[in-house]
Amino acid sequence: MNNIIFEHPLNEKMRTWLRVEFLLNQLNTHCHFNDKNALIFFHALSELLEIIERNDIKADFIKELETQKQKLISWLTFDGVDYDLLSDLIRKFDVFLAQFNVITRLGQPLKDDRFITAIRQRLMIPGGCCSFDLPSFYLWLKIPQEKRDMQVKNWLQHLSPLDESLTCYMQLIRQLGEFKPFIYTNSFFQETNGDVNLIRIRISLEKNVYPQVSGHMSRYSIRFLPLDACDSVNTDGIYFELACC
Structure with missing residues (x-):
C-alpha cells in the first residue's frame, strides 16, 4: 500500500x-x-x-x-x-x-x-x-x-x-514517535498529550485527503479534507496512523 x-x-x-x-x-x-x-x-x-x-x-x-x-x-x-x-x-x-x-x-x-x-x-x-x-x-x-x-x-x-x-x-x-493506528470518526479527531514537538500522520494515498491540524504541544485536533474542494468524499471511518514525537 x-x-x-x-x-x-x-x-x-x-x-x-x-x-x-x-x-x-x-x-x-x-x-x-x-x-x-x-x-x-x-x-x-x-x-x-x-x-x-x-x-x-x-x-x-x-x-x-x-x-x-x-x-x-x-x-x-x-x-x-x-x-x-x-x-x-x-x-x-x-x-x-x-x-x-x-x-x-x-x-x-x-x-x-x-x-x-x-x-x-x-x-x-x-x-x-x-x-x-x-x-x-x-x-x-x-x-x-x-x-x-x-x-x-x-x-x-x-x-x-x-x-x-x-x-x-x-x-x-x-524516531521518538511510534506510529499507532486510529479511526477518523465524526469528521474530527482530537488528542491531548504531554510535551510533543511534532506529530506525524501516515495515511493511504488512495484516500486522496490531507490533514488540517490546529493546536499546540499539549492539545491538538485533526480534520481530513479532500484534495479537490468540490469532492464530496466521506472522510468518516478513514484509517490513519499517528506518531507523536
Missing part, C-alpha cells in the same frame, strides 16, 4: 527546524544545476539565509542539541538500552556542538558574498534575474560546469555544520 506521511510542528522552534530542513534539502537536491534551473537553487539559498538572518538559529539550535544530548546521557542509566548506539550519538552531538562553537555567525560568508547578494536582491523583483538585470550571473552560468560546481560546493561547506547536525537531530526526533 502506498502511504504518505504529513508532518506538523506543534511549537515555533520545530516549525523553524522543518523549514530549514526543507530548504537544505532543496539546496542539496538542486546543487548541480544549469542555466535553465539555476534559480531553484538560489531561491532556496536566499530563503534559508533570510531565516538565519531573522532568527538566532545558531544559539537556538545549540540549546536543542544540548537538551537532546542530556536526554541521551540520562538514557545510559536505563537497563536494556543500546549503550554503543547512545554513546555514538552523544559523541556526534559533541562534534556538532564543537563545530558551532567555532562559528562566529552562521552563514556569514554567504551573506557577505557580493555575487550571492546581487542575486538575492534581484530575486525580490518579479522576473528580476533576466540577463539584462544580472549580466554577471548570465556570464557565470556559461562558465564550465565543473568550475561552477566547485564554487557551489564551497558555498555549501559554510552550511554543512547546520545540515549535518539538523539531519541527525531530526532523525532522532522522528
Whole structure:
C-alpha cells in the first residue's frame, strides 16, 4: 500500500527546524544545476539565509542539541538500552556542538558574498534575474560546469555544520514517535498529550485527503479534507496512523 506521511510542528522552534530542513534539502537536491534551473537553487539559498538572518538559529539550535544530548546521557542509566548506539550519538552531538562553537555567525560568508547578494536582491523583483538585470550571473552560468560546481560546493561547506547536525537531530526526533493506528470518526479527531514537538500522520494515498491540524504541544485536533474542494468524499471511518514525537 502506498502511504504518505504529513508532518506538523506543534511549537515555533520545530516549525523553524522543518523549514530549514526543507530548504537544505532543496539546496542539496538542486546543487548541480544549469542555466535553465539555476534559480531553484538560489531561491532556496536566499530563503534559508533570510531565516538565519531573522532568527538566532545558531544559539537556538545549540540549546536543542544540548537538551537532546542530556536526554541521551540520562538514557545510559536505563537497563536494556543500546549503550554503543547512545554513546555514538552523544559523541556526534559533541562534534556538532564543537563545530558551532567555532562559528562566529552562521552563514556569514554567504551573506557577505557580493555575487550571492546581487542575486538575492534581484530575486525580490518579479522576473528580476533576466540577463539584462544580472549580466554577471548570465556570464557565470556559461562558465564550465565543473568550475561552477566547485564554487557551489564551497558555498555549501559554510552550511554543512547546520545540515549535518539538523539531519541527525531530526532523525532522532522522528524516531521518538511510534506510529499507532486510529479511526477518523465524526469528521474530527482530537488528542491531548504531554510535551510533543511534532506529530506525524501516515495515511493511504488512495484516500486522496490531507490533514488540517490546529493546536499546540499539549492539545491538538485533526480534520481530513479532500484534495479537490468540490469532492464530496466521506472522510468518516478513514484509517490513519499517528506518531507523536
